[in-house]
Amino acid sequence: MNSAPAQNGSSSSDAGYERAVRDVYAAAAAEPDASLCCVAGTAWQLPGLDVPPILHEMNYGCGSTVHPSDLAGDAPILYVGVGGGLEALQFAYFRRRKGGVIAVDPVAEMREAAARNLEEAARRNAWFRPEFVQILEGSADALPVADGSAGVVAQNCLFNVFVEGDLTRALAEVYRALAPGGKFSTSDPITTEPLPEALRRNHTLRARCVSGCIGYEEYLQALEAAGFGQLIVRARHPYRLLTPQEHPELDHAILLESLEVLAVKAASKHGRAEVFSGRTAIFTGRGHAPIEGATFASGMPMPVSDRMARDLAARGDFRVTPPTYYARAAGCC
């Protein structure tokens, strides 16, 4: 990672966690580590895709970033932090062309493992060729691609390991790499309450996707600060319970959650990012209510942003439903 001082917050040089990240992932490349990250539920089963078992064993994500509805068009998909290659293979399933997926990772052992795994995938799937995924040496804070060259960028369970300054740089790089209107599909563990400093300073636990977690609001704010105008919260569910028995730095158990967000490189009409967390607004008056270019029909739930939900809840003629954290697309406003 870049060792230049961060513009704000901690820098990688004073945090000194890069070595732990490298060591953890070099080891996880040599030998699948079932305790590293934990995916709740099985990975997508796609018709005609025979996933080699090693790819499941090396699934070091905490959710899924692969959503067919993001993948219209043919612009390359940039995948940051290749791991064993499972999601790169799943993205390649949809692109099916040379270089359709570009996967970046700084850990040589991990790049080599992913390349081997994709060779195995090619032996099992007649439609797949390893060159569909171009694996590049590089880091999230200096992505080796041109400005605006990616239609979709994805990362799964990597950005939570970064200290603040590195996270800011990584998000700025994602934004730079995306074409206007491009989509960033991101999945990370988050924490439901602040983690004690002693735990946050544990480099190995940070590298293992535990102690670097930030909260839900902070995560969305970081995406907004990077410039993303629409944030669609796709999933939020329990990830792991940290207990004092396991972590003596804790005086009570803390629940971590897994969060999946689609962040869109689009301007916001209202100066702030619009967050879609699954809320709807239902017009309770008669007929229709035209608001901000949308028409709300009486009794019909309409997906709305959190800002719009707040505005409409204050009017008295709308009923607003709580977040589901399962928004499928941006709704009204």
Ligand SMILES: C[S@@+](CC[C@H](N)C(=O)[O-])C[C@H]1O[C@@H](n2cnc3c(N)ncnc32)[C@H](O)[C@@H]1O
């Ligand atoms: C938790 S694993 C996730 C792997 C994969 N996304 C998955 O879902 O299985 C993190 C991955 O990011 C890689 N990595 C570590 N530091 C990185 C950096 N600065 N930039 C890009 N990738 C990095 C690791 O080598 C590892 O492959």
